[in-house]
Amino acid sequence: MAIYPDAIKRTLAGSGLRSTPQRYAVMAFLMEQAGHPTAAEIFEAVNRVDPRSSRATIYNNLRDLVRAGLVREVAMEGRAARFDARGMRHHHFICDRCGNVEDVEWYKVPRPAAGSLGRRVLRECELIFRGLCAKCAPRRASH
Amino acid sequence: MAIYPDAIKRTLAGSGLRSTPQRYAVMAFLMEQAGHPTAAEIFEAVNRVDPRSSRATIYNNLRDLVRAGLVREVAMEGRAARFDARGMRHHHFICDRCGNVEDVEWYKVPRPAAGSLGRRVLRECELIFRGLCAKCAPRRASH
DNA sequence: TTTTATGTTGGATATAATCTAAAACGGTTT
């Protein structure tokens, strides 16, 4: 499914973000990308085609897009953070062994009882699954 | 509530970990500590009393304790990871503004439908709440 | 067109975490 340039531009504008070639490139790449690339991978991919972006610009734009709620950042123990465009809602599965991040079909998560939140203001519940991905899971017992 | 040295030693042994003074000190500090310190904070706290530990040892032991399932690591976007001893089960609330990590009373989280996991092996579901902590939330409208 | 707040840049800097190889330790066996 091709993505229409104007749709991305309107998405950015709708969040109060100017559409610069560099910012557009980051957003477009994340939208056409199924996986969860790191900032370094986005930097490399974006710079394979014009326009070129500096490393600082990649980080600046990722920060802006995350703040605007258009992109999600997944912090990883030790390793570089990973990013995805928030298309359809979904949860994440992180492999204990290879660190791969995979999407898991979304389902509603019950909120905590009001009492246990106190005066905190809840914005979102993030559900992360951990274990072994299909590639790292032991093969089905056989032979 | 004081923690009995032997209890910690037995906990370590039970996970196949030798009880060295340095490892003991990290575990004891995390157990008596209510918050979610960083490796640097643990390093500093442990070294205020004997025995002293090097930075590498703090990281080594945190890695071992996390692997053994005795300690939980909370990855933070950009900032240093935070750690806590897994006492009572609980969820985490992370403040958007100040980054503080707070415990939230545990409740059962529904697992994903078997179909959406495929051949993955699920080990745990981690539920993280985000928003504003009590200190950062706007004060109740008044004047 | 100007104007101006916003965005970009390369390089320097900061921060977090891991690696290294030598020395110390802690159980165990003679």
Add this chain to the structure above:
DNA sequence: AAACCGTTTTAGATTATATCCAACATAAAA
């Protein structure tokens, strides 16, 4: 109590990740 050996600790170097900076460029508004 001495020798032994796998584990642990250590200081410092190194790597990895992310942010800062100040000069310059530009998108969008006026």
